[in-house]
Amino acid sequence: MILDAKIPPGPMADKWTNQQSHQKLVNPANKRRFTIIVVGSGLAGGAGAASLAELGYNVKCFCYQDSPRRAHSIAAQGGINASKNYRNDGDSTFRLFYDTIKGGDFRAREANVHRLAELSVNIIDQCVAQGVPFAREYGGLLDNRSFGGAQVSRTFYARGQTGQQLLLGAYQALSRQIAEGRVEMHSRSEMLDLVVVDGRARGIITRDLVTGKIEAHAGHAVVLATGGYSNVFYLSTMAKGSNATAIWRAHRRGAFFANPCFTQIHPTCIPPSGEYQSKLTLMSESLRNDGRIWVPRDPKETRRADQIPESDRDYFLERQYPAFGNLVPRDVASRAAKRQVDEGRGVGEKKNGVYLDFAEPTQRLGQPVIEERYGNLFDMYEKITGENPYKVPMRIYPAPHYTMGGLWVDYNLESTVKGLFVAGEANFSDHGANRLGASALMQGLADGYFVLPYSVSNFLADYLSEKVTTDHDAFRATEAEVRGRVERLLKSRGKRTVDSFHRALGKIVWDECGMARNAEGLRRALKGIAELKQAFETDLTVVGGGEELNQTLERAGRVEDYFELAALMCRDALHREESAGGHFRVEHKTPEGEAARDDEKFAYVAAWEWTGAGKEQVLNKEPLTFELVKPSGRSYK
């Protein structure tokens, strides 16, 4: 199948403007005749639901949390990029575009990324007008800091809580629309399937997580903004409830899944402390602005960090990448840290981390400045580890964080199922094989505030006289399937808990499809996943009933979907015989040990097509063409 990305004509810098000028419109009086379903209430979903409602559409918004204010966008710490060039340091739309394409190791679609760079400045304007309390300088103007993969200061931030403040801005805009009656909010509600009628997305089936009621909802279009799938690793920086069920069920209904093996391992997380560990906590990339990463030169080192003299320390990022130093992109920093730990120079009781040290900047800038910049992160670190990072260096290690892969979408964020739009981390579109820091918030809000309102309107314009209802065979059939699945899971009376399966699955995926991958390991993983899935089918235990709040049942459904997703990730990783960004195949590296791309064979998006249960997905390719930038070696030296 040929995948048409529907990229607008014209020079790169004019494409988005052309699209906006020539797209179809729905007149204000007609907008209220349409209903749009938005699943997810994070930056993309919350902003999208609010913006569509402001236009006059009826919106039904769904989230699994008790309130839309809790979506996991809230946990983003460091900041949001925008090419405002307030620093006068040479930033521009082109430079943000270029950095993002290069950061993604030339595996993202140029047109989407250019639009993202263009919209970045509007996002900051929008958020400031909403009252987002970004950091300011003494003159009252907005402050900036630097993030990985860039040599300009373009990151706007609100201490270490930027995601929280941006999300609350979107939540407040959404709340205004709920009060106006334009958004019908369904909290504690989980999407369990997509309803497709004659090839078009026409609704969803949900489960009310309090009463257990299975419900059908119809709409003229469906937007999925349900985030990424890093919880496939079990231990990740995701919220415990974050899951891939919505996108996976959509995939099974015909939406292609693109580049599942492009996952991001974040270099600065707190290392795990024991078997009971339930999640990993990120320490913002912004810490690398001032913090210096090092390990002792001697693997047998036993002295306390502050007693190890400079001559016995290896600041390995500064040594290996002098141009970017501690601010190399995440994939590069993660692999460098892994090498040190693998070679036995890890620090801490379990020797499973590297130091992130603030002694030198604290001396240079004074503790109050460090507190002002990173206070809440230092507090969080101390709560978790019991160590005071003002006194002893932090210990950090890479952890699964973000997933660049996701449902395939065209330029308009529409998937291969007509009328099904996918926004934010749930789609694959803007970050290629690696995402730069402070770009996730940018993409979520660009999609929500500025892209969805245009692309969904353009789509709806063709369906003015159409009525939608759940009174259709496809709704009844899908609902029956969902009920069947819930009932089947409830009958699980084996011996193993859902979490024990999830941990075992996560370990396979982390070991074989994590920071470094090879063909043999990936084949081993595929076999291991299949065996574990079989055990899941016979030995799982689920307690409680379906018509009540049942957290075990919720998790069982999510983990079952992760088995299939994990297998697809491994197959995608196996087929991509190159290294690109977060996908590092040890068979494909440069003599210096860096990722070696193969542009001749793999400059494409791998979009996998579901062909039925028990069958392997079929690979479709969207070739990537580069007009504005020439793919080059990705050097940060």
Add this chain to the structure above:
Amino acid sequence: MNLTLKVWRQPKGGAAGRFVTYEAKDISSHMSFLEMLDVLNEGLVKKGEDPIAFDHDCREGICGMCGFMINGSAHGPQRGTTVCQLHMRHFKDGDVLTLEPWRSAAFPVVKDLIVDRVAFDKVIQAGGYISVPSGSAPEANLTRVPKPDADLAFEAAACIGCGACVAQCPNGAAQLFTSAKVSHLGLLPQGQPERSQRAVRMVETMEAVGFGSCSNYTECEAVCPKGISVSYIARMNRDYVLAKLDGVTREPARSAKGGG
């Protein structure tokens, strides 16, 4: 360490509840409080018993989803900490801990330690926003915001909406939560046009959805995981009183728009 937990079990809203005693054994001091409950729950599931239901999501202290009382203290004994960030090193072998849900008329119990906090959403919906439809914003650096104002606004905006303030208040009042949003937006120049209306609508909605009255116990500040100051309550009260003196009511006066 080994602990004894007395946990409130209630199958669903409106049903009768009771305390059930559990022994938590071999607990590592590195575990978070919720990880300790995870371990306990794994054991219950293996025995075919219903695990203890509790709300949680990010487990990083920022989403505001988790929270329950530990020995009568919202989020437990450590100041400035949500229960997901509370670690077992703050407890000792042999401790007896009583866990119960937020107790407040405005937060009905959903199951076990889970409560319904939709009343908070209603307070925000009443006016906790600046009306600025997508696309209508001016250039961000056009309006300067003095840094002290911006910092004060930020500290109010740090509220995570967990409900600890209400749970700890003997009156079940939501003044700290409401005043944090009223102050965050009221301190910024962008928030001025709707400032009076916002204060009136949010305060009166807060009272209408079942929260109690504030009588200055200030226990809310003591348990707030983000350390939000009760001084914001004074700020909100001032905004509210001034607005009432100006005759501002909950429903905005609709100016008659000309026909066309």
